[in-house]
Amino acid sequence: MFETLLPACAKVVVAKDWMWNTPVFQEEEAFIERAVEKRRREFRASRHSAHEALSVFEHNDFRLLPGGGRAPQWPAGIVGAVTHTGQFCAVAIAAAQECRGLGIDAEQNSPLSDELKQMICTPSEQAWVTEQEAAGKLWVSKLIFSAKESVHKVYYPLNQYTLDFLDAELVIDLAACSFHARILKPVVNASVPIHSLKGRFFVDDQLVYSAIFYANEPI
Incomplete structure (x- = not known):
C-alpha cells in the first residue's frame, strides 16, 4: 500500500512470513538478545525488509543498527522509515539526494480511547474527530495518531528532537486522502527548520496507513 502513497523513487518492502x-x-x-518474543519478531521482520530494500541501492549486507531514540541508522546517502503493527511490517527508503526525510506508519483500524484522544489530538482535532465519528468514520482518531507518527519519523532524524503529539496539528482532506501537518512548537535553533509537512493516507478494513515524503526538490 505504501507504494501508492510515495513517489516511485522510494523503495518499499513489506515483510514476508519467513522474515x-x-x-x-x-x-x-545483539540488540534483541534479551528482548521479548514480540520485539524479536518485529525487529527481525524490519531488518530483513530493510536489507532487501537497501540491496536495490547496492547497500548489500549493511547492518542496520538502532541509534538515538532507537531510530535506525541508515547508510550515508539513504533516508528511511520502519513501521510495524500486529502481523504487518514495512520499510520505505529513498536516496537522500531526492528526499530529506521519510515517514511511514501503519496502525490497527480501530478508534483511540477517549483518554488517548486527549493526549494525541489538539482541541480543534478533537472537534473534527467527534464530527467525523458521528458520521460513521470511527478510524479518524487513529489516522491522526498515525499521521503524527509519520511526522515524528521525518522530524526526529533531521533535528534529533522528539515532538510531542500536541506539538503538531493536522488538517485532513478525506476526499483527497491527504493531510497537512503544522508544527506548532518546533525545536529552538533547529538544524532543519520545518514549519509544516504534507502527507497522504489510506484506510482499509484492517489498517490505517500514512506516509510523508519530504522532498529535496519538488516531485
Missing part, C-alpha cells in the same frame, strides 16, 4: 522468525546479522541480533 519474522529468521535471525538477522549477529550485530543486529
Whole structure:
C-alpha cells in the first residue's frame, strides 16, 4: 500500500512470513538478545525488509543498527522509515539526494480511547474527530495518531528532537486522502527548520496507513 502513497523513487518492502522468525546479522541480533518474543519478531521482520530494500541501492549486507531514540541508522546517502503493527511490517527508503526525510506508519483500524484522544489530538482535532465519528468514520482518531507518527519519523532524524503529539496539528482532506501537518512548537535553533509537512493516507478494513515524503526538490 505504501507504494501508492510515495513517489516511485522510494523503495518499499513489506515483510514476508519467513522474515519474522529468521535471525538477522549477529550485530543486529545483539540488540534483541534479551528482548521479548514480540520485539524479536518485529525487529527481525524490519531488518530483513530493510536489507532487501537497501540491496536495490547496492547497500548489500549493511547492518542496520538502532541509534538515538532507537531510530535506525541508515547508510550515508539513504533516508528511511520502519513501521510495524500486529502481523504487518514495512520499510520505505529513498536516496537522500531526492528526499530529506521519510515517514511511514501503519496502525490497527480501530478508534483511540477517549483518554488517548486527549493526549494525541489538539482541541480543534478533537472537534473534527467527534464530527467525523458521528458520521460513521470511527478510524479518524487513529489516522491522526498515525499521521503524527509519520511526522515524528521525518522530524526526529533531521533535528534529533522528539515532538510531542500536541506539538503538531493536522488538517485532513478525506476526499483527497491527504493531510497537512503544522508544527506548532518546533525545536529552538533547529538544524532543519520545518514549519509544516504534507502527507497522504489510506484506510482499509484492517489498517490505517500514512506516509510523508519530504522532498529535496519538488516531485
